[in-house]
Structures are given as structure tokens and as C-alpha cells.
Amino acid sequence: MTDGVRFPLGSRVRARTIDPDHHTRLPRYLRGHTGEVVAAAAPEPLPDDVARGRAEPRVETVYAVRFHGSELWGSDPASSHTVIADLWECYLEEAR
Amino acid sequence: MTSPHQHHEHHEDVPVAARVRRLEERLIAAGLTTDDEIDDLLTRFYADASPVNGARIVARAWTDEQFRDRLLADGSAAAAELGFGPQTSDYQLRVVANTADRHNVIVCTLCSCYPLSLLGPSPSWYRSLAYRSRTVREPRAVLAEFGLNLPAATGIDVWDSTSEIRYLVVPVRPAGTDGLDQDELAALVTRNGMIGTAAV
Numbered sequence: 001m002t003d004g005v006r007f008p009l010g011s012r013v014r015a016r017t018i019d020p021d022h023h024t025r026l027p028r029y030l031r032g033h034t035g036e037v038v039a040a041a042a043p044e045p046l047p048d049d050v051a052r053g054r055a056e057p058r059v060e061t062v063y064a065v066r067f068h069g070s071e072l073w074g075s076d077p078a079s080s081h082t083v084i085a086d087l088w089e090c091y092l093e094e095a096r
Numbered sequence: 097m098t099s100p101h102q103h104h105e106h107h108e109d110v111p112v113a114a115r116v117r118r119l120e121e122r123l124i125a126a127g128l129t130t131d132d133e134i135d136d137l138l139t140r141f142y143a144d145a146s147p148v149n150g151a152r153i154v155a156r157a158w159t160d161e162q163f164r165d166r167l168l169a170d171g172s173a174a175a176a177e178l179g180f181g182p183q184t185s186d187y188q189l190r191v192v193a194n195t196a197d198r199h200n201v202i203v204c205t206l207c208s209c210y211p212l213s214l215l216g217p218s219p220s221w222y223r224s225l226a227y228r229s230r231t232v233r234e235p236r237a238v239l240a241e242f243g244l245n246l247p248a249a250t251g252i253d254v255w256d257s258t259s260e261i262r263y264l265v266v267p268v269r270p271a272g273t274d275g276l277d278q279d280e281l282a283a284l285v286t287r288n289g290m291i292g293t294a295a296v
Contacts, residue, residue: 025258027205029232041188044260062259064190078234081252086259 005061006089011037013065014095015087023051026091030083033071034095038084039064046088060089142217149180150214150264151285155278157193158269167191171264175214183213184262192255193266194292199250200265201239201292203231204257211262215287222291232256242293265292 007013017032018024025047041062049057065087069079123129153175157164167174171189175181189211192200204210208223221227231238235252239245246252255263267289273281288294 025206027256027258029205039190041190041259041261062261064261066253073233078237081235081254083232083254083256085256086261088259 005040007037007040007063007092007094009037009040012095013037013063013092015065016091016093018091020048022048024048024091026087027085029072030067030085030087033067035065035067035071037063038066041086044088046090048088058090062086062088063092065092141213144183145213146216147214147285147287147290148282149183150211150287150290151282152278153178153180153191153214153264154266154285154290155282157191157266158273158281159278164193164266167266168193180214184211187211187260187262189214189264190255190261191264191266192253194268196268197250198253199239199246199292200253200255200263201231201235202255202257202263202265203228205229205232206256206258209257209262211264214262214264215290219287239293242288244294265290267294267296270296 012034013036014034015026015030015032018026019031041064043059043061045057045059063086064084066082066084069081069083072083073079120129120131120134124131153167156178157167163174163177166177168191171191172184172187174191175184175189194200202210204222205228208218208228210218210222212218227238232254235254236246239252257263267285269281270284273284276284284296286294286296289296
């Protein structure tokens with residue numbers, strides 16, 4: 001178990017650049033990109049562990065992270081929106 | 097053997113239906129369930145799953161400012177106040193509200209996560225690769241194809257349902273509806289409005 005919330009609201013976080021050979025809920029289009037924590041939800045079992053049949057899956061805080069469209073897709077006018085995704089703690093690292 | 101969910105299927109879902117059926121057959125062969133059990137579960141599930149549920153939540157939020165605040169702070173708890181506790185027992189509900197200058201739209205890029213118990217069975221376009229891939233990339237263009245042409249000044253927030261949280265959009269209450277009661281207001285709310293692909 002994690003000890004509460006590692007990334008407080010407003011934290012800058014980067015979605016990790018990973019490419020696991022098992023199930024994950026970190027969408028590929030977010031990997032390596034930086035966003036801001038806008039909400040934290042109750043801890044949930046980590047799908048990566050559940051899908052691999054682990055008897056005691058890790059249970060982690062799930063963060064709503066807001067990414068700007070321009071961060072994901074470049075600065076053309078079609079990218080003026082934001083995308084918010086719910087990401088388990090181990091999908092994220094601190095961004096500086 | 098027919099299942100109730102087959103009534104909702106469209107032609108493009110036929111390959112999926114065949115795969116689901118093969119999975120069902122494996123589970124039944126393994127003694128884990130039976131056709132009758134699956135049919136019974138689906139019948140009971142769909143009997144309570146309807147966009148009428150979501151519309152009631154929206155109408156209440158339009159008419160009760162304090163309920164709206166509670167709904168946006170903790171969707172599951174507020175939905176339970178209206179008797180929708182059983183409908184939201186297997187996920188966390190997060191409710192997002194449109195304003196004059198921000199519009200919300202829901203997608204699930206990884207699969208097709210959707211608050212089925214509050215909105216009824218998901219439309220086939222919601223599960224399509226085109227909707228799932230384009231909504232996070234060019235939402236304004238996607239919404240325009242639904243007939244929703246947002247002003248250029250209106251910002252768009254796209255919520256990708258990647259976890260066990262399910263999303264519901266509260267549309268902006270239409271002008272000229274001051275005299276309507278909650279039932280009349282609820283009748284104005286559409287499924288697409290609560291996904292974010294329609295204004296209301």
C-alpha cells in the first residue's frame with residue numbers, strides 16, 4: 001500500500017515512458033507527456049497486476065491528470081483542448 | 097438461445113457478439129455459469145439501466161444548487177441520495193458540469209467504459225475506433241460532426257475513462273426553462289448531452 005497521496009493537487013507529473021508486454025491502463029498517447037494533477041480518487045487495485053493474476057495486486061491512488069492538447073499533439077489550432085485521464089500512481093513520475 | 101442484449105446490437109457489432117458468445121460457451125463448459133444465469137443477470141441489469149436515470153440526476157442539479165455542489169464533489173454519494181446507489185455500486189461516479197465557456201466530453205480510448213446503469217447501453221459510435229481515437233485529438237471537429245458547433249471561445253475538456261471512474265456530464269440548462277418542473281426538465285436531457293456530444 002502507498003502512504004496516501006504522493007502527488008498533491010497541482011503537481012506536475014510525467015506519464016512514464018513504458019512499454020510493458022502485459023495489460024496496462026496507461027494509454028500510449030500519454031506516455032512521456034507532462035500534465036497537472038487535478039484530482040485524486042480512492043485507491044484501486046492496479047490493473048497491470050490484476051490482469052496478470054497476482055494474488056495481492058498493488059493498490060494505488062488514481063490521479064486525474066490534465067494534459068494540454070498542445071503537449072500531446074503539437075500547437076495547431078485543433079489542439080486547444082485539454083485531455084484528463086485517470087492514472088494509477090506508478091504510471092507517473094515527478095516532472096520538473 | 098437469445099440474450100436480451102442482442103436486441104441492442106447493430107451490424108458492426110456482429111463480430112463482437114460472436115466473440116462474446118464463444119466466451120460464454122467456454123464459461124458455461126467450464127461450469128462457471130449457465131445460459132439461464134447470464135440471461136437473468138442481463139434482464140435485471142438492463143431493467144434498471146436507462147438514460148432516464150442520468151436525466152433525473154441532471155434535472156435535480158439544475159434546480160438545486162446545493163445538490164449540484166455535492167454532485168460535483170462526490171458523484172456516487174449524490175447519486176445515492178436520489179436512490180441510485182445500486183446503479184453506481186460497482187464504480188466511482190465523477191460528474192463534470194458544462195458552463196458558458198467550458199464544455200466537457202467523455203471518451204474511453206482503451207475500450208468503451210461508460211456509466212451504463214445511468215445512461216443505458218452505450219451507442220455503437222461510442223465504442224467505435226474513430227470516436228475513441230479522434231475525440232482526444234480533435235474534439236471540436238468530432239463534436240461538429242454530431243451537430244454541436246461550439247463557439248471558438250469555448251474551451252473543451254476531454255475526459256478519458258481509463259480507470260474504474262465513470263463520467264456523467266451535466267449540460268448547461270437551456271434558456272427559457274424557468275417554468276418547468278423536474279420531470280419536464282429531465283425530459284429535455286438526452287443521452288448524448290450526458291456524454292457531451294450534444295448541448296443538452
